[in-house]
Amino acid sequence: DQQVKQNSPSLSVQEGRISILNCDYTNSMFDYFLWYKKYPAEGPTFLISISSIKDKNEDGRFTVFLNKSAKHLSLHIVPSQPGDSAVYFCAASAEYTNAGKSTFGDGTTLTVKP
């Protein structure tokens, strides 16, 4: 049973518009959520995170929203830029474990068209 799901394998948006990437989880013990960005032939790099005590965290163009009752989180990128084209992974950690021991979704490939 996959505990972290990213149901959209791909997303294409126009430069300057909003990108919304979604993630669902099933394990109610998860209390820390992260988004990583991955370019081809590179390792994932940390983008933004949110703990379960919050429902929103913002960092520049990136905002993560958490809906605990729905076990759903989303990443908003505004405005989207061509350099944002990458694979985005949602990851979750359970209470008292470290973010190096996370459960990952399968990723969403974002393409931002100029």
Add this chain to the structure above:
Amino acid sequence: NAGVTQTPKFQVLKTGQSMTLQCAQDMNHEYMSWYRQDPGMGLRLIHYSVGAGITDQGEVPNGYNVSRSTTEDFPLRLLSAAPSQTSVYFCASSYSRTGSRYTEAFFGQGTRLTVV
């Protein structure tokens, strides 16, 4: 700082061969982990370490061995390579922040392994 360094970047093995994937970090992080990523899938945790001398199994540990003799190094050993172990392997390190257990992981560039 070099961050997390993995060697080699590419490797081709024959079925039954053994090898060690190297991982080193220079950030003095206490936590290190190994993931594998198969095509179209997310990262799955193989083994994990919370400090020198302490390791634990992740989601897919079978066929792999680890040890952590120093804070810096966390090698992953394939005991007898099988085609099912063809994958991209990522090493990661992370740390505990004073006053918060919430920190991110830093990843190496990956090792692309093909078993024929």
